[in-house]
Amino acid sequence: MQKIKAVRTTGRQRRRLRTPNPEVRKRLLEAADKLIHEQGFPSLRIEEIVEQAKLSIGTFYLYFESKDDLFINLVIENTGQLQRRLEAATKTEGTVQQRLDRVLDTYLDFVKEHERGFLYHHNVGHVDTTVGPLSVWACNQCASSLRPLVEEGMARGEIRRTDPELLSQALVGLTQHIASYWLQHQEVYTREQIKDFLFHLF
Numbered sequence: 585m586q587k588i589k590a591v592r593t594t595g596r597q598r599r600r601l602r603t604p605n606p607e608v609r610k611r612l613l614e615a616a617d618k619l620i621h622e623q624g625f626p627s628l629r630i631e632e633i634v635e636q637a638k639l640s641i642g643t644f645y646l647y648f649e650s651k652d653d654l655f656i657n658l659v660i661e662n663t664g665q666l667q668r669r670l671e672a673a674t675k676t677e678g679t680v681q682q683r684l685d686r687v688l689d690t691y692l693d694f695v696k697e698h699e700r701g702f703l704y705h706h707n708v709g710h711v712d713t714t715v716g717p718l719s720v721w722a723c724n725q726c727a728s729s730l731r732p733l734v735e736e737g738m739a740r741g742e743i744r745r746t747d748p749e750l751l752s753q754a755l756v757g758l759t760q761h762i763a764s765y766w767l768q769h770q771e772v773y774t775r776e777q778i779k780d781f782l783f784h785l786f
Contacts, residue, residue: 604646604647608639608643608647609647611637611638611639612633612634612637612639612643612644612647612648612654613654613657613658613661614637615633615634615636615637616628616633616636616654616655616658617658617662617698617701618636619632619633619636620658620698620700620701620704621698621699621700621701622700623700624700624704625655625700625701625704626704628651629651630644630651633651633654652711655705655711656711656713656718658701659701659705659718659722662698662701663721663722663725663726664725665694666690666691666694666726667725667726667728667729669690669694670687670690670691670726670729670730671729672690673686673687673689673690674687674729674730674732674733679740679742680733680736680737680740680742680743681737681742681786683733684733684737684783684786685783687730687733688759688779688782688783689779691726691759691763692763692766692775692778692779695763695764695767696767696775699767702763702764702767703764703767703768705718705719705722706719706760706761706764707764723753723756723757723760724753726756726760727749727752727753727755727756728752730752730755730756731748731749731752734748734751734752734755735748743786755786758782758785759782762778762781762782763778766778
């Protein structure tokens, strides 16, 4: 995968490791993910991340240039994880409509698991990177996972024929927006109400 970095970093230039330890990087990302889920991203401090990971601040800067750099990497990791789950859901048994139903379950389960990080990324976490806005990149990745199922649905007559790329983008973009709205209004809408609304738009 292409290396993705912020266009302008607010952190210091980190010393490059000749042989980075993927387990150390994973510990830092998992620590940040857990803390973001508990308290959100804006107030999170690097000191808390390294304490949670049982590592030093010096080690943090060997792997990430700043807290924002870590967040970009976390979005990339989580987007990859979501992609794998979505692709698995599209390849299950059943009609295209039945598999779209599972895709919705998968997406809603994932954003609920990563609620605070997802909301921060969706609402205020837009970052210009070397591949364009990070939020657009993440949406494109999910749309690419959905497109083969959309094309299959059109071929089988289960989905009205139209531009498959535009439809995949629209489905992911709308689902992302409605999921964000739901997470901020859970006292008004249940998960099943949101899923039912989205499914009948498909």
